[in-house]
Amino acid sequence: MPKTRLNTALRLASACVLGLSLANPAHAGEVEVLHWWTAGGEAKSAAVLADMLKARGHSWKDFAVAGGGGESAMTVLKTRAVAGTPPAAAQIKGLDIQEWAKLGFLTNLDSVAAAEQWDTLLPGVITQVMKYQGHYVAVPVNVHRVNWLWINPKALAKAGASVPTNWTEFVAAAEKLQAAGIIPLAHGGQPWQDATVFEAIALEVLGIDDYRKAFVMHDSATLKGPKMVEALTRFAQVRQFIDKNSAGRDWNLATGMLLRGEAGMQIMGDWAKGEITAAGMVPGKDILCVATPGTAGSFTFNIDSFAFFKLNSDDDQTAQRALASTILTPEFQEVFNLNKGSIPARLDSDMSKFDSCAQDSMATFKSANAEGKLVPSWSHGLATTSQVQGALYDVLTKFFNDKNADPVATADLMARAVRSAQ
Numbered sequence: 001m002p003k004t005r006l007n008t009a010l011r012l013a014s015a016c017v018l019g020l021s022l023a024n025p026a027h028a029g030e031v032e033v034l035h036w037w038t039a040g041g042e043a044k045s046a047a048v049l050a051d052m053l054k055a056r057g058h059s060w061k062d063f064a065v066a067g068g069g070g071e072s073a074m075t076v077l078k079t080r081a082v083a084g085t086p087p088a089a090a091q092i093k094g095l096d097i098q099e100w101a102k103l104g105f106l107t108n109l110d111s112v113a114a115a116e117q118w119d120t121l122l123p124g125v126i127t128q129v130m131k132y133q134g135h136y137v138a139v140p141v142n143v144h145r146v147n148w149l150w151i152n153p154k155a156l157a158k159a160g161a162s163v164p165t166n167w168t169e170f171v172a173a174a175e176k177l178q179a180a181g182i183i184p185l186a187h188g189g190q191p192w193q194d195a196t197v198f199e200a201i202a203l204e205v206l207g208i209d210d211y212r213k214a215f216v217m218h219d220s221a222t223l224k225g226p227k228m229v230e231a232l233t234r235f236a237q238v239r240q241f242i243d244k245n246s247a248g249r250d251w252n253l254a255t256g257m258l259l260r261g262e263a264g265m266q267i268m269g270d271w272a273k274g275e276i277t278a279a280g281m282v283p284g285k286d287i288l289c290v291a292t293p294g295t296a297g298s299f300t301f302n303i304d305s306f307a308f309f310k311l312n313s314d315d316d317q318t319a320q321r322a323l324a325s326t327i328l329t330p331e332f333q334e335v336f337n338l339n340k341g342s343i344p345a346r347l348d349s350d351m352s353k354f355d356s357c358a359q360d361s362m363a364t365f366k367s368a369n370a371e372g373k374l375v376p377s378w379s380h381g382l383a384t385t386s387q388v389q390g391a392l393y394d395v396l397t398k399f400f401n402d403k404n405a406d407p408v409a410t411a412d413l414m415a416r417a418v419r420s421a422q
């Protein structure tokens, strides 16, 4: 038999053995899974994972903590961990994975990773987030693109506005929507949503290099520089395009306003697409997806992942490994991401069942990666620690809610807040 065919056969055989042993575990265990996926599309996605784990003979104990962006979930997780009773797996992202691993909480997943060749299946930009000191401690479920602008085409047509490609066009479209009695931008006044909008605006003004300098390297001069002041000035303009009732509104309720045509646009990551699909609408047709103004070709990434905690029970550890293994199967990656609005973390995924927005996202992820235009989303925890993220949230939310706030003083405050949170 030629060597390559032999290798393929061996791989298939080992996959079958692994699959069989996982499907009929000698000892069924339980995994308690903490996550914050409670909105329509999100909850459907979490259910897919629970069902696939159960199909392998283990049980799933759902530990959902409501609250978009996950701030509340992380607070609850800390309480449980301090009490010595962490869940088996928790939705933890980006640099926080490193923090939990450094504290000694996370278990090593290298045996599953080696058996299933995660290093080959996943791009480096993802594996480096999942590993601590070279060892896998977390598994990615997806890649979300954050710099999306969602548009209700009927609302736009009614207002006689065009799809904006830069800030000036965005303001023009928003003014037309407003004149037609439509709320220009669906928004929920919560710190993480404010930050999501600001991040998109800042990416256009700063460009890739200065975005990295400010939000990845925390360079003070860039954080308080003239471009940041301009980004804040534009952010302040957004206040006039949102409705009076936005304070505290959940992101999915804002998406609902967009779907009903009460609002014309929304700046939100593509978990919003999960809501569009769950409502029976077609993304790319009933609701348009375009890059946020001035960021076409760039991709702000947000990777959802589960980190796995150290457990005592052997059975539960077996269930934990089964969960880790399930997450990277092509079947799970496809069904989960069809519901969630994101794209699979496996770049070899067949995208034929996905809508045009997801196909566009996958193509842009690959081209942005090749062209150096792939940047981590700081507002979703991929660029920096939760301390720095929280410090920026505080400054930006205060700024957004105070119509007298000064952009120059606020940029200065951003630099100082980041420095003190490091």
Ligand code: GAL
Pocket (backbone or CB within 6 Å): 036, 037, 042, 067, 068, 069, 070, 144, 251, 271, 302, 303, 304, 380
């Ligand atoms: C993000 C998370 C997404 C989605 C969103 C809203 O941080 O990565 O999966 O859940 O929050 O809750």
